[in-house]
Amino acid sequence: MNDNDPIVLAMQVKEIVQALELKVYSGEEGLDREVSGAYVSDLLSDVMGHADTGQLWITLQTHKNVMAIASLKDLAAVILVAGHKPAENTVEQSNEEGIPILGTLLSNFEISGRLYELIKNR
Template identity: 65%
Template sequence: MKITEIVEMLNLKVCSGAQGLENEVNGGYASDLLSDVMGNAQTGNIWITLQTHKNIMAVASLKDLSAVVLVKGLEPDADTVAHSNEERIPILSTNSDAFTIIGQLYELLKER
């Protein structure tokens, strides 16, 4: 499933990294600990977090993640946006909490 499909189906806001909206998603990972994501997220995962600082893009790039979803209406910092655009890894935002968006993503991805 492509990021564009997920954005449309879940009504997510694209904050940055629009060049990566065609990235394929093969699963997801939810954590707010960068070290946890570095150790356990898989290439092609979509990452759900409440972290907004530029280090999330360093981790997303290192792990070759498809996108980052910020919960609770959070928005990325300006330097995070710049890094997202450079890496072509979208940062998306939802007003939902992590529990809700994770369940919705799970339902979408299990059907594929």
């Protein structure tokens, strides 16, 4: 399996929210978006260049451009790690775009590890 191939998981954002006990900050309308996989990165240009449609973006970046990139790349949702909270204008943008911003207290490594366990057999 190519690492970056879009995979059909037949899994929606809300199922992952439930399984990993994620907090939903905004963009509730997008909770039934289909998830194709996940991409972990804190570098915006890297996500612009390499993330694929439908992926969950795991990051500790709360930079104002995060939602712009999520929207351009048509990502399923953004997961902010380590208790990072989105800024007010990011929340607004997330609601407008219908792309959820989710949160966890776990680190990049641990939430990725758990999510990988969850989807590897799908």
